[in-house]
Amino acid sequence: MTDRTCPNCGAALPELLAHARMVNCEFCGSSVVLEDAATRLAGQAGVMADAPELIEVGVPVRLGEAGSFNATGHVRYDYGRGYWDEYHGSLEDGTLLWVSVDEGDVALQRPVPKSNWPRMQGPPRIGRQVSSNGIDYTCSEVDNATAVAFRGQLPEEIVLGEIHMYANFSGPRGAILSAEFWGDGEAAWFTGVWIDPYEVERLA
Numbered sequence: 001m002t003d004r005t006c007p008n009c010g011a012a013l014p015e016l017l018a019h020a021r022m023v024n025c026e027f028c029g030s031s032v033v034l035e036d037a038a039t040r041l042a043g044q045a046g047v048m049a050d051a052p053e054l055i056e057v058g059v060p061v062r063l064g065e066a067g068s069f070n071a072t073g074h075v076r077y078d079y080g081r082g083y084w085d086e087y088h089g090s091l092e093d094g095t096l097l098w099v100s101v102d103e104g105d106v107a108l109q110r111p112v113p114k115s116n117w118p119r120m121q122g123p124p125r126i127g128r129q130v131s132s133n134g135i136d137y138t139c140s141e142v143d144n145a146t147a148v149a150f151r152g153q154l155p156e157e158i159v160l161g162e163i164h165m166y167a168n169f170s171g172p173r174g175a176i177l178s179a180e181f182w183g184d185g186e187a188a189w190f191t192g193v194w195i196d197p198y199e200v201e202r203l204a
């Protein structure tokens, strides 16, 4: 339970998930960062222009063989030519993961433990090969993206308007690896699999 309130408008925040680090005030649209005993205002939560969405916060969906997924957070990234959406949530067994939806392509992504992060000399570029957990991947895309909006609850703080570099890599049999690089030297790697969009089905 939470008795935390929005530092902007004073409304009660929704019941917080154990992993939540950032929450969207449903009343005034503020982004609120959760700290140990305090909350910090992080600006507005951005505009999520309406678009038909395969996945929606609060609506359980079946993701092919992965089973049912319940999205509890949603971030939209703009990469110049368009945008893609990332949903954070849990599978039926409680596993937390991200699902990305880019022009109808759906991928399920889990963080790669730091011990399995690829070793890379210099910045990523297309064609560069990396290896993680014994699997070889080739870089297929490098670009910059900006988080433009978020809804729900997230396990990390997302700074809207902040630009980061991302790189996508493809491996054997549709395996995917992706990375995010931030200006302060932070990085995060994810491994994933494609989900057939025809196997994404609303359960409610």
Ligand SMILES: [Zn+2]
Binding pocket: 006, 007, 008, 009, 010, 011, 025, 026, 027, 028, 029, 030
């Ligand atoms: Zn508020």
